[in-house]
Amino acid sequence: MNDPQDGSTELDRTVTRRAVYPVFQPVISLRSGRVAGYEALARGPAGSELRNPAELFAQAQRAGRLTELDWVARAAACRAALAAGLPWDIPLFVNVEPATMGTDCPPGLAETIETANRELQVVMEITERSLSDDPAALLTSVARVRGRSNRIALDDVGVNPASLSLLALLSPEIIKLDRHIVQGRPTHETAQVVNAVLAESERTGAIILAEGIETERHLAAAISMGATLGQGWLLGRPGPLPGQFERPDTDLPYSTAPDSGARTPFEVARRQRRATRATKRQLIPLSNHLESMSEHAPEATVLLGAFQDASYFTEHTRHRYQAIADKGALTAAFGRGISAQPAPGIRGGSLSADDPLTAEWSVIVLGSYFSGGLFARQLPTSARCREADREFDVIISYDRSLVAEAARTLLSRLAPIS
Structure with missing residues (x-):
């Protein structure tokens, strides 16, 4: 709603005042059950419709403030992880809009972002849908991110099977199977996605992470699909970071796409x-x-x-x-x-x-x-x-x-x- 006193929208106030906070969902090793990392999930002001991240980012997209909101959410996640003393050996997964990756950080947030890049093991999580939208811009941004030693996780894999052939161009260290692949009935399309992901994992050493594990059946399906990491309510719900951390028994790979310096x-x-x-x-x-x-x-x-x-x-x-x-x-x-x-x-x-x-x-x-x-x-x-x-x-x-x-x-x- 508009505030009659200042004429701004609730979204404008949320972004301008940077009133976004993170919750953290654990990423779990499916072999040992131990925490292998945390994914930061953005939330808007409590009691507001913007608390729902889908609504928050959808409104920002329509209002032309998606890039600024994305930086605000990323900085909030990094600030909370640093304050909680998250050790470097526990990865922090941060969702990033591909369009933001090539933009300058807004004033007042850069110090937090740079400190996190030095002190945290940051995994930049981008959605599969971005692969075919603008591959040239995305690959340029990914190269810049990798230059800062950040890893790449490709999210929502399976939503658009047509993007699977672009995996080799991006070379993500973590491939995240979308929840509908894990939770749905086996189909030809599901088999196509899983086999393509398994092939890429075998070629590059990328780790497969299954999302949406909410039942024992989902867990069994994820393991059968080659996933070694998982997320979902069965394994852990979003919340604050714990007061103490145990070193994970899973190390994430770090890969760089071959670059000989050739121009053609x-x-x-x-x-x-x-x-x-x-x-x-x-x-x-x-x-x-x-x-x-x-x-x-x-x-x-x-x-x-x-x-x-x-x-x-x-x-x-x-x-x-x-x-x-x-x-x-x-x-x-x-x-x-x-x-x-x-x-x-x-x-x-x-x-x-x-x-x-x-x-x-x-x-x-x-x-x-x-x-x-x-x-x-x-x-x-x-x-x-x-x-x-x-x-x-x-x-x-x-x-x-x-x-x-x-x-x-x-x-x-x-x-x-x-």
């Missing part, structure tokens, strides 16, 4: 593989084969194509990419003169004339199970050749980490979604 997909591949020589005529069927792997995959995939120039992104290719984008997780095309949306559902990355990527032809397919990439760099002498005889140095790889690193060099060229 071919540079990534060349540092690990030897190139061969091929003409454009020889490369076209290889490129089409990779694109067909994305088109006919049983899951949503990432498809990225670098075409040197928009003239090579032909009408036929545009239609094929658009069909893939209709069921894909992320489809993007790069080249000189390519628009921000060259076709419905396709993201465009326009290249400057001096971008080294303008000399390259790349096709990258990344899914939960399949990954493959064609990385080609045109020879300078090809400028005098007929179109079909243009020559390239070529590398083809199905190494997942190489393909994912190459994909990140392309995604960094996508303009943020306004």
